[in-house]
Each structure stands twice: as C-alpha cells, then as structure tokens.
Amino acid sequence: MNFNSSESKNISKPPFFDGNNYSHWKAQMTIFIQSLDYNLWDLIVDGPNLPTITDENGEIISKPRNKYNDDDRKIVQLNAKAKHVIICAINSNEFNRVSSCVSAKDM
Numbered sequence: 001m002n003f004n005s006s007e008s009k010n011i012s013k014p015p016f017f018d019g020n021n022y023s024h025w026k027a028q029m030t031i032f033i034q035s036l037d038y039n040l041w042d043l044i045v046d047g048p049n050l051p052t053i054t055d056e057n058g059e060i061i062s063k064p065r066n067k068y069n070d071d072d073r074k075i076v077q078l079n080a081k082a083k084h085v086i087i088c089a090i091n092s093n094e095f096n097r098v099s100s101c102v103s104a105k106d107m
Helices: 022-036 038-046 070-088 092-098
Strands: 052-054 060-062
Touching: 022 038, 022 070, 038 070, 070 092
Parallel strands: none
Antiparallel strands: 052 060
C-alpha cells in the first residue's frame, strides 16, 4: 500500500482550513470536534450560555469571573477549549476575522 504523506492525517490535530473548499473542511471539522468531546460540538451549535447575572437595574450582564462557581467555570472552560480547537484549525486571515469573538459559536 502506498501512502501519500500530504494526504495522511494526524488524528490529534484538527483539519486545517487554508481558505479553500470550506464545505469539505467543515465536514472534517465537525467529525473531529465530535470525536474530541460531543459537549464541544453541542456548545458550538447551541452556544455556550456564558454565565450572566442580573444587575441592580434588572439588566442581564456577563457574570464577573470572581463570582464564578464550579459550573460556570466548566462552561467557560469548554468554550475556551472549543475556541482553541477552531483557532488551531484556521489560517491567519480567518483568525483575524474571528479572534475577537467571545464564543465558539460566534466563531
């Protein structure tokens, strides 16, 4: 069997998006993320529901980090993990487009 090294994949690294053939990359990335942790995939699809609180004016705002409980930290950590996977899989042009996003879903 003859393997072309340019086509072999490292199963521990996400598929890289070079700006071409988005639909192919998206399908590969979907399977990659689901195989890492299906909760990551759910978070990307549904959004992370980042921790919030209601302020004295009745407005819902982001919860300060110093008020996070263990469940809040799990949600924030999972979002950071999903963002990391996405960042590792994209080129610098795409990175510049999404690096300021707060959630993996927004990315």
